[in-house]
Amino acid sequence: MRTNKGNSKSPRPLRVPRGRRHTRKVNRTGLYQSAIRQSFLKLDPRIAVRNPVLFVVWLGMIVTALVTINPHLFGTIAADSGQQRLLNGIITLILFLTVLFANFAEAIAEGRGKAQADALRSTRSDTIARKILADGSIESVSSTALHRGDRVKLLAGDVIPADGEVIEGIGSVDESAITGESAPVLKQPGTDIASSVTGGTRLLSDELTVRITQDPGQGFIDRMISLVEGAERRKTPNEIALTVLLAVLTQVFLIVVATIPSIGNYIAGFLETSLGPGVANTFRASSSIAILISLLVALIPTTIGGLLSAIGIAGMDRVAQFNVIATSGRAVEACGDVNTLLLDKTGTITLGNRLADEFIPVNGHNLEELARICLAASLFDETPEGRSIVALARNLGANLDSDDQPGEGVPFSARTRMSGTDRDGEEYRKGAVEAIKGFVRSRGGSVPVSLDQAQERVSRLGGTPLAVCRGNDIYGVIYLKDIVKPGLKERFDQLRRMGVRTIMLTGDNQITASVIAAEAGVDDFIAEATPEDKIEVIRREQSQGKLVAMTGDGTNDAPALAQANVGVAMNSGTQAAKEAANMVDLDSDPTKLIDLVTIGKQLLITRGALTTFSVANDIAKYFAIIPTIFAAAGIGALNIMGLKSAQSAIVSALIYNALIIPVLIPLALKGVQFRPLTADQLLRRNILIYGVGGMIAPFIAIKIIDEIISAIGLR
The missing domain is CATH 2.70.150.10 (Calcium-transporting ATPase, cytoplasmic transduction domain A)
Structure with missing residues (x-):
């Protein structure tokens, strides 16, 4: 096994993903109309209750609607009832828009996938x-x-x-x-x-x-x-954990806000005796039911609560755009946690269309003899490799007697690692050099030194050597030429910076494998690998606490696909492989595994970034609003932002709270652009950009909205 060290270049933005995206024409107008309609349907309390944070907002909207109709519903208020009714109505509208915008974010994410299904359904007709x-x-x-x-x-x-x-x-x-x-x-x-x-x-x-x-x-x-x-999308474990955390934070703020009226009555009584009824009434106005609900909604994490489902659905949608079927959102999310990529050489790292480039005679045979044996050994081989061997042999003048019987084909198997033809009492075989050596020795033959020399020559060129024999006599080596896919080395470097280790599996010998591994830039390789080696490597990596992703298409890959944390089966593969995997690539392109890992990491980073932004928002809104409430009690020095009143501060925060959701919808759907960094580097970057940004944005926005409210006389 060989390890190739990554370079130390500075990380560059990774435009994710790089694989082929399957874009289909979608009726955008119909998509948005459907999303708007679904946004209203999701106001059904049976649907709203699934999101604990937004359900609190929904309940608050109902209560403020009631006090808009009857401002004295929860007791006599000191403020003018007409003015209070207007304020309550504005708060109700803002809360309604908050829930509606969150519903729209989820509906637009769901609608994009359904629009793709509609576009596909239009192609399915009864012909x-x-x-x-x-x-x-x-x-x-x-x-x-x-x-x-x-x-x-x-x-x-x-x-x-x-x-x-x-x-x-x-x-x-x-x-x-x-x-x-x-x-x-x-x-x-x-x-x-x-x-x-x-x-x-x-x-x-x-x-x-x-x-x-x-x-x-x-x-x-x-x-x-x-x-x-299909069935309703189930939340992933990380989503469930985050939802529980958001629910706990909501309960904490609910308890805090619920204690304010009793504390407020005590403070108001003190203010009335010491500073007069005017200041006391001002403080009571800032503690009305509608204002308290507004304060609660402004403080709880409504931003990430409203976008969480959209982020998860968008991740599934991005996978579907690559013609990959994921059994659940958990499979997509697991891609983001992958530490080790297990990659087959042929078709994944190389182009996969290995073609016969040269015949190299050994053991005293000439090129004409070798070409004829190669032709006989490949008569029943319908693979591109086999047909290229037949074509090269015929170009060199090889031919078989037409009177001879065609014989019987011997198919290739992972166990024997060879194929060939039995005809006229002779056994013609081609395959891995070690397999042919064993075959010849089992027939009483010997292996010439020139075979190893020819094998080494082909291997150092990065090609695949196939030995050819008739019975116990080795005739030579076929040079199968393959090409490493362009751009893979850069992508492996980027994965390495993210802490993802790449291992190449190949049936080639050590020399060929080392040449291809060095050219492609993988971290490790396993040469002369068998299907059983895959599951052994997966178990070894998992025993070290790592998550493994791999691709496969055969029945013998099924155990490894089931063992891997992320198993991607090819659609062209066997039913057993597709049932064992948690993803199926309908294009049968093994290279997509790299894209899927990148999509998964983008999903996790997007969720983390928006969670950081939301929590930072809540902290900022807390320090923007709470001081204005105490400023109403005559402690004006606490109002460092110079907001006009406690009511205008809370309403301003509420408006910002509602507007930030549609502003962030494109980011939630598209995903955060990220650099190939380690987890610690990503954490620091998220805190700097989304943490600090989330702290600054509310102060600026609330101040601007407060000035607008004051200018139009709604304070």
Whole structure:
């Protein structure tokens, strides 16, 4: 295992995320209209009670509405009832807007996901398909009547009726309804991705024969719709803990404010005997029911209470934009706590389209002989690698006697790490060098020194060496060339600064693995890895208190996906893998794991930043409001902000409290832009920006609003 040290460059802003985002056309006008409608529907007390902080505001709104109708409901007041009714009405309106704005924040976050589902639903229509019957004839049937295993004929211009696999023909498909990209995609049989087609997309050219792979209601579009329209989103453990904390803070302030009337009556009695009834009445006015409710709402953490759900839903929405299905918000949140990334080399760190670049003869054989053996060993290999070996062999003039029987294919397996052909009584094999060595020795053959030399040469070039043999005779090495994806080294550096360690797993030998690891910039690597090694690495990391994320697609990956804290299964993978994972990537792109970690960290940072801002707001409002109440008792020196009255100070704070929620909605939905820093560095940065900023903003805003209130004569 090898460790590559990260560099010490200063961190730069990380524009998150960098992967391919799937944008779809959304009716923005309809989105906002629906969100406004939902905001009013969420005023239902059965819904409001789910958020303890906002439910207190909702109850306060009801009480102030009652005292607006009857100012003497809770006893005779000293102030003019008409003026008090106006003040109570203004407070009721502000409280109503506070709840409404918080509801809007949650509704707009939910609406964005539902709008995506509506856009997807528009692509799902009941089309007529040309079903190929067993006798080869064609029957027109509804797309809803198609089942797994059925074959359909597609002509240019047809809407693909259901998810399937191309088994014949080559054609261009418009997938913009799914991916948001207008460029057509070439589809042909023989590969997992290039042969896969999605129901609702359109064939632009030529003809295709497709085998249906999903029953009605289980296709790609159906799964995307069920993601956003499924069961109600459950709160994550961190959200629950934060909600409990906010509820406790609300109860504390509720007790504090509830004691003010009794204390106020005592102070008012003292003021009446010592300073006269005028000052006493002024103090009593500042302690009315409506003012006390306003004080309570201004002090409790309504900002984060109103935005908390929106932040969590927005995190799920950002994941969905990357065509990733998360089983719960807990899975998205876990991405932000990940310490270790387990990455397969092929397809994740490298481009994955390894192609045969050169044949290297050994053991006294010539290039012509090696090319013929390579061709024979790859006859039944339908992978891009296998087809590239066949193409290179034929380009070098290799051919097999047409009279020979085609033989029987031997598929590749993770256990044997080789594949090949049995024909004419001979065993042709190609595979990992160590696997071929073992195969040859088991047949009584010997391993030439030149094989190790050829292997080392290919490995030092960063390629993958495959040994080729016939029976117990080794003929040479195939050089499979692969390319490290551009930009990964920078991204791994950024993850390293955030405390995330990257481990590359590969079936390649130590030399090849070390070359690729150094070029990609991963922290560690494990060479000649087997599927069993994945779960061992995960358990080892978890035993050290770390959270691990990994990707997988095979049945043999299922135990590791279930063991990992974040397991991302490929949609092209087996059902067992998808059931074991807590996320499914519908594009089957392993690189997205890096984006998901970044999205998770952005979610946690956004929640932490807005919580810091909200708490700082509450502290600032406390020191802005409380002194003005005592100033009403004749202690004017406490009113250092020079606010006009206790009533105007509290109403100003209440107005600021309501307006700050819609101001912060874009930040809650989009997320806080962050730098790849450690947890301690992020904490200091949040305190500096959102803590200090949260302390300063209320003082400035309350003073400005107080001046406006005074100017229009509402104090």
